[in-house]
Amino acid sequence: MSEIHIPELSLVVLIGISGSGKSTFAERAFGPFEAVSSDHCRGLVSGDTTDQAATADAFDLLYYLVGKRLDRGLLTVVDATNVTRQARAGLVRLARDHDVLPAAIVLDVGTEVAVARNAARPDRSFGAGVVRRQAADLRQSIRRLKKEGFRSVHVLHGVEEIQDATIVRDRLLTDRRDDHGPFDIIGDVHGCLDELLALLAELGYNVVTDGDGLAVDAVHPEGRRVVFVGDLVDRGPDTVGVLRLAMGMTSAGHALALPGNHEDELARALDGRKVQIGHGLETTLAELSAQPEAFRSRVHDWCRGLVSHLILDGGGLVVAHAGLKEAYQGRASGRVRAFALYGDTTGQSDEYGLPVRLDWAQQYRGSALVAYGHTPVPRLEWVNNTICLDTGCVFGGRLSALRYPERTTVQVDATAVHSEPARPFTISDPVPRGDDELRLDDVVGRHVVETGTLGRVSVTAENAAGALEVLSRYAIAPRLMSYLPPTMSPVATSHRPDYLEHPDEAFSTFAEQGVGEVICEEKHMGSRAVIHLPPDDGAVYTRTGRSFFAPELTATLLERIRAAASAAGLDAELGDRLLLDAELLPWSVKAGPLLREHFAPVGAAARLALPAEVRALEGAAGRGMDVGPLLERTRSRLQDTQGYDRAWQRHAWPTDGLEGVQLAIFQVLAADGASFADRDHTWHLGIADRLVDADPALFRTTRRLVVDTSNEESRDAGARWWLELTAGGGEGMVVKPLGNLVRTRKGRLVQPGLKVRGREYLRIIYGPDYTEPGNLSRLRDRNLGRKRSLALREYALGLEAVDRLVAGEPLWRVHEAVAAVLALESEPVDPRL
Numbered sequence: 001m002s003e004i005h006i007p008e009l010s011l012v013v014l015i016g017i018s019g020s021g022k023s024t025f026a027e028r029a030f031g032p033f034e035a036v037s038s039d040h041c042r043g044l045v046s047g048d049t050t051d052q053a054a055t056a057d058a059f060d061l062l063y064y065l066v067g068k069r070l071d072r073g074l075l076t077v078v079d080a081t082n083v084t085r086q087a088r089a090g091l092v093r094l095a096r097d098h099d100v101l102p103a104a105i106v107l108d109v110g111t112e113v114a115v116a117r118n119a120a121r122p123d124r125s126f127g128a129g130v131v132r133r134q135a136a137d138l139r140q141s142i143r144r145l146k147k148e149g150f151r152s153v154h155v156l157h158g159v160e161e162i163q164d165a166t167i168v169r170d171r172l173l174t175d176r177r178d179d180h181g182p183f184d185i186i187g188d189v190h191g192c193l194d195e196l197l198a199l200l201a202e203l204g205y206n207v208v209t210d211g212d213g214l215a216v217d218a219v220h221p222e223g224r225r226v227v228f229v230g231d232l233v234d235r236g237p238d239t240v241g242v243l244r245l246a247m248g249m250t251s252a253g254h255a256l257a258l259p260g261n262h263e264d265e266l267a268r269a270l271d272g273r274k275v276q277i278g279h280g281l282e283t284t285l286a287e288l289s290a291q292p293e294a295f296r297s298r299v300h301d302w303c304r305g306l307v308s309h310l311i312l313d314g315g316g317l318v319v320a321h322a323g324l325k326e327a328y329q330g331r332a333s334g335r336v337r338a339f340a341l342y343g344d345t346t347g348q349s350d351e352y353g354l355p356v357r358l359d360w361a362q363q364y365r366g367s368a369l370v371a372y373g374h375t376p377v378p379r380l381e382w383v384n385n386t387i388c389l390d391t392g393c394v395f396g397g398r399l400s401a402l403r404y405p406e407r408t409t410v411q412v413d414a415t416a417v418h419s420e421p422a423r424p425f426t427i428s429d430p431v432p433r434g435d436d437e438l439r440l441d442d443v444v445g446r447h448v449v450e451t452g453t454l455g456r457v458s459v460t461a462e463n464a465a466g467a468l469e470v471l472s473r474y475a476i477a478p479r480l481m482s483y484l485p486p487t488m489s490p491v492a493t494s495h496r497p498d499y500l501e502h503p504d505e506a507f508s509t510f511a512e513q514g515v516g517e518v519i520c521e522e523k524h525m526g527s528r529a530v531i532h533l534p535p536d537d538g539a540v541y542t543r544t545g546r547s548f549f550a551p552e553l554t555a556t557l558l559e560r561i562r563a564a565a566s567a568a569g570l571d572a573e574l575g576d577r578l579l580l581d582a583e584l585l586p587w588s589v590k591a592g593p594l595l596r597e598h599f600a601p602v603g604a605a606a607r608l609a610l611p612a613e614v615r616a617l618e619g620a621a622g623r624g625m626d627v628g629p630l631l632e633r634t635r636s637r638l639q640d641t642q643g644y645d646r647a648w649q650r651h652a653w654p655t656d657g658l659e660g661v662q663l664a665i666f667q668v669l670a671a672d673g674a675s676f677a678d679r680d681h682t683w684h685l686g687i688a689d690r691l692v693d694a695d696p697a698l699f700r701t702t703r704r705l706v707v708d709t710s711n712e713e714s715r716d717a718g719a720r721w722w723l724e725l726t727a728g729g730g731e732g733m734v735v736k737p738l739g740n741l742v743r744t745r746k747g748r749l750v751q752p753g754l755k756v757r758g759r760e761y762l763r764i765i766y767g768p769d770y771t772e773p774g775n776l777s778r779l780r781d782r783n784l785g786r787k788r789s790l791a792l793r794e795y796a797l798g799l800e801a802v803d804r805l806v807a808g809e810p811l812w813r814v815h816e817a818v819a820a821v822l823a824l825e826s827e828p829v830d831p832r833l
Contacts, residue, residue: 002161004154006103008169009330011070011095012077013088013150015141016107017134019114019121021162025107026079029167036065038080063094070098073330075169083137085148092149099331101151101172106142108157111135172332173307176256180313184220184410185227185402187389188260188373189246190280191236191418195399196245198412200226203401208248215241216248218255225253227310229373230260230321230341234280235394235419240287240295247302259306260321260374261341267303270296280419308332308340315368317404322374323386326366343374361386365448367456371402376421380409384448385456395421435810438478442812443468443819451817452803453741454749454796459823467823475545482805482814483579483669484821485528485543486794488734489787491754493780498771499759500779503719506735506754511709514745517738519681520718522703523755524664525650525731526585531663533561533578540584544822548584549658557658560698568690575672579802583664585700588652606641606768614638637769643760644768650729664700665691675802677741682706684740706738726758741799751788752795790827797821 006012012030014022026035039049041061046054062078069076082088088104095102114135115128145153156162184203189196193215197207200218205226208217218226232246233239249255259267266284269275277285288296309320311330318329322343328336344360361383364370373390380387380400387409393399396417401410446461475481492509494502503520510518528543538558540548547554565571565578617631655661665688668676676684685704692699703725707718722733736753743749763770766779801817 002156002165003168004105004156004165005168005170006075006105006152006154007101007332008171008175009073009075009332010101010103010151011066011091011098012075012103012105013082013091014077014079014105014107015082015088015138015145016109017083017111017114017131017138018081019117019131020107020109021117021159022079022081022107025105025162025165026077029165030075030077034075035077035079036062036069038062038078040079041065063090066091066094067098070094070100081134083134083141085141085144088141088145088148096149096333096335099328099333099336101332102149103152104145104150104154106138106145106153106155107162108138108142108155109159109162113159172330174309174311174332175330176310176312177314181317181404182222182224182406183227183256183312183317183404184224185229185319185371185389185404187229187391187400188231188376188393189228189236189242189399190231190234190262190394191239191242191284192393192399192414193236193238193241193245194415195393195412196242199399199401199410202410202412203403207245215245217252218245218249219252220254226255227312227319227371228255228257229319229371229389230258230306231262231373231390232257232260233266233284234262235283236280237418239280239284240291243299243302244295247298250302256310256319257306258310258319258321259303259308259341263303263306264341267300270300270303308337311368313405318366318368318370320370320372323360323370323372323388325360325364326368329366329368361388365456365458369404369407371404380411385450392421394418436479437810438812438815442816443471443823449797449800449817449820451796451800453799454792457793457797457820457824459820463823463826464819466826467819470544470822471819476539476541476547478815478818479811480532480534480537480539481530481541481545481818482532483530483581483798483801484545484794484818485530485581486752486798486821487787487791487825488753488755489751489784489791491735491756492784493782498776500762500766500770500776501732501756503722503733503735503756504715506756507707507709507715507718509754510735510737510750513748513750515737515739515742515750516709518707518709518735519685519738520705520707520721520733520735521666521681521685522725523731523733523757524583524585524700524702525761526583526587526662526664527589529582529584529663530669531558531561531578531580531582531665533558533565533580535576544825545818548589553657557661560658560695561663564691564694564698567694568687570671570687570690574668574674577670577672578668579670579805580665581667581669583666585662585664586652586655586660589655589661602641602644602768606638607645610634610638610641636772640763640768640771644763646729646760661698662700663698664688664702666702670802670806673806673808675799675806677799677802680739681736682738707735722756722758726761729760730758731761732757749792749796751791786827790824794821794824797824 014026016022023037038058042051042054042058043049045057045061066076066078078091080087082091092102111132115131118131142155156165186199197215200207205218205220207215208219210216226249228246232242246255246257250257262281265275265281269281269285288299309318309324311318318324320340322339322341324340328339364384364386366385370386372386372388375388376390376392376395376397377388378391378397380389380391387402389400389402391398391400391411393414396414398411398413403410444464446459447464448456448458451457491501492505494500494505496502507518529548530541532539540554540557542548549557570578613634614631617627617634620627621631667684668687670676685702688699688702692701705718705721708714726732732755734753734755737750759771769775770779797817797820801814804814804817
């Protein structure tokens with residue numbers, strides 16, 4: 001049995017005359033969707049797999065399908081005769097365009113066998129002459145496939161050899177996803193052996209020397225390994241010493257190494273090829289000329305064996321000399337290697353004669369951390385999850401390393417300026433940053449925030465600018481604003497004729513996501529409030545970071561909350577720093593102007609106009625005029641408006657200072673050094689109940705009911721409870737996974753809650769007459785996708801802010817996530833939600 005080794009990601013081109021068994025081989029050797037057949041494509045575009053007139057369209061489709069699969073990083077097999085150079089040339093180009101390796105598998109079954117097979121098939125109307133011409137083309141093709149650009153060529157002769165062949169998928173040399181480190185990634189060394197030895201010592205490595213006292217290895221007692229980003233050679237005082245050490249470490253398994261552009265030039269020079277001798281290469285060649293031939297040969301082979309880039313730690317880490325944009329990661333082509341070695345340039349030169357480079361890192365949005373070197377920078381700086389580790393050691397700067405996965409850096413100073421740079425290079429220490437120092441570039445422009453629950457969350461420049469204006473003009477001090485609550489998605493539209501929202505849809509949504517138990521919490525019609533209660537200060541602020549009250553009232557309220565927390569024993573149990581998520585009632589405390597300027601005038605106008613209109617129409621009807629439909633519609637409008645007035649007035653009552661103000665606590669976000677997203681909602685509401693017991697005038701109970709989403713009786717009980725709440729004037733309820741922070745069976749984050757609002761309450765949102773059939777039909781056609789996506793992203797950012805707070809991270813790290821929540825709030829969503 002013969003093994004055919006192909007790259008795990010490649011374009012496999014089957015080559016063989018008609019009747020050679022390509023389709024049978026593809027079906028046996030590859031997955032059901034991996035092969036794209038020209039005959040099948042011909043059938044798709046024409047309805048007849050033998051319609052030769054449809055061949056051009058069939059191959060257009062084939063190229064499109066192959067391209068889409070390669071875009072997604074999927075091995076793809078082309079099942080067609082491919083016996084002519086012209087047919088294969090397009091496929092080789094396609095592989096190169098997608099940066100994958102083309103592999104050829106030739107099925108040479110023999111002409112007579114193929115003729116016999118075609119004769120036995122009723123769908124093959126062509127004669128033996130066509131097959132013999134294909135066989136002649138095939139014989140000419142076999143010897144030139146490598147020259148055409150195929151990276152590997154496998155020729156199978158005869159029926160038996162074809163049947164016995166098996167496919168073995170080889171990982172690309174760049175793919176070391178199963179290597180999890182930990183690593184110490186070292187930037188461009190450029191022959192600076194003394195600095196390299198000092199950095200290794202700083203990183204905790206023990207250097208091994210040979211009998212002559214030369215460094216030949218370095219071992220870390222905890223099993224850490226070095227990754228060299230390339231450019232070990234040229235310019236510095238001891239390139240040979242650096243090579244000896246690096247080669248020894250890689251040979252012993254204590255290091256991995258990438259080629260830099262200087263290693264690439266050195267390897268070509270050692271090959272005897274014509275290269276430009278400069279930029280320190282002349283010094284390296286002179287040093288090597290004094291070494292034994294065996295050492296020079298070893299250097300040559302080592303440089304030649306280095307691969308363009310490495311993908312490590314499950315794909316979470318990518319190392320390449322000049323960096324690597326996301327589209328090239330895990331790919332293999334000349335273009336990928338060139339980018340990894342030289343980066344991206346404009347093709348122009350600057351005033352120093354150096355290439356003008358494009359800053360790919362500014363546009364990088366990949367999930368993998370990319371560590372690289374190549375272009376010296378005066379200081380280390382993270383840019384979109386990338387970091388350049390070339391800090392110009394050979395130019396008198398520093399030699400730098402990144403500890404992974406810790407993401408901490410270690411540096412040593414250069415002992416001297418070993419080479420004068422073509423472009424001026426000056427060391428610039430970052431200005432020390434205090435823990436409470438915020439900088440504008442933390443929150444402006446397009447940027448990405450890493451979250452522990454949802455990965456990377458992007459913020460657009462426009463949204464960031466809107467958030468910055470709110471924060472700078474209206475918000476409380478950032479040190480007190482450690483969290484902003486997320487928006488909440490409404491439940492899916494109900495199919496019941498008289499309801500826009502109903503609990504059934506919430507229960508079904510969570511059941512489909514594998515959430516067995518949910519908690520239905522009474523929804524208080526107030527204003528979302530966050531209570532931050534540090535020992536010596538505090539704040540009670542809105543969902544946009546504004547204080548609810550003047551400083552004197554805020555201080556009084558905080559003192560009362562602290563007293564209740566102490567009486568409830570929370571300070572002893574959780575600590576004297578609390579972060580609480582709540583609803584502040586009544587609605588009119590914050591929304592007074594809205595009530596006066598919007599809701600009240602609508603109701604007042606209707607009360608003045610509609611009764612008079614009803615009386616006039618009733619009089620007209622009494623006189624025999626045909627105004628029945630209009631009268632009925634006007635009475636309905638009056639009834640709807642009265643319902644609208646009752647709906648908003650239920651949630652407003654007079655307050656005097658703090659008199660009449662209430663807080664409904666529904667979540668303990670954090671306490672001293674701990675967050676509580678992993679506690680179920682019964683625990684959180686239990687804490688809230690203790691505060692109610694301690695001060696029932698200030699704190700309001702949140703009624704709740706647990707529902708089993710798989711039990712029809714339990715779901716019916718939940719729906720009845722909702723009807724009781726809303727019939728009594730309540731806003732509705734929020735349905736949440738009982739376990740709080742919950743994921744689906746596939747690991748996706750579940751919505752933290754779905755709001756189900758009452759039929760009458762929704763008049764406040766959509767207008768008095770929203771229940772009219774035409775209006776209700778229009779409102780049903782609403783798109784929840786964007787709102788739900790927004791809710792999840794804001795939820796993840798809020799959790800991230802809390803996690804950073806309790807971990808003791810600097811204020812700017814906490815504020816980064818908080819500002820991102822506010823930025824997302826300006827994203828447009830369906831106004832019907």
